[in-house]
Amino acid sequence: MPSSYPQTEPRYRADIIAGALMVPESRLIADMLLRGVTASDWKDAIAIRNVLKLRTRDRANRVSKLIRARLETMGPELWKLVRDGTGSVANHATLAASVKQSRLLGDFLGMVVAEQYRRFGTSLSNKLWDDYVDGCRGRDPGLPQWSELTRRRLRSSVFQTLAQAGYIENTHTLKLQTVHISELVLRYLRAHGEEYVVRCIEVAP
DSSP: OOOOSOTTSOSOOSGGGGOSOOHHHHHHHHHHHHHTOOHHHHHIIIIISOTTOOSSHHHHHHHHHHHHHHHTTSOHHHHHHHHHSOHHHHHHHHHHHHHHHOHHHHHIIIIIIHHHHHTTOOBOOHHHHHHHHHHHHHHOTTOOOOOHHHHHHHHHHHHHHHHHHTSBSOTTTOBBOOOOOOHHHHHHHHHTTOHHHHHHHOOOO
16 A cells, blocks of 8 residues: 655654544544643643543553554544544544554555455454564564564554444454445545545445
């Protein structure tokens, strides 16, 4: 799959460990972005008032940083879909931003999950993930040597994301399902030239 990313940036990062789709939290962050809150108000909301309702300040900071990085790959029109959209619209809008921000997730969808659908496969597997991560080094020679724990945590986040987005039944069976991506989300992506994201998320029959 051709890359639409600057070659100076690393292709794969492990920051998706911080969480899966996190749609409720993404709605709150999208609202803050749309309101243009100041840096001090941002700190107050995340670290002091704990609007994300997470257990520790460090966790709140990590999650808010990841979600903001995801959403800022897109524009205000998509933020509104995240904040105001119905369940599936908000899910798919958040997924689109997640794919744009994380090539690790995007390439897994566009390469591995898509291939399973093409082969009429019925489920994913841990081995498919392990083989995929092994292959990532060939596409990104600068990839760090992730520990086994990191690889498992990355797999957990990616599989949770796929379950929340509807591609798999749950993280136990890993059974593949048909997904119909929201037309509102697809319209935004096509209007803004997000061909890579569209290819990655429109893999289900």
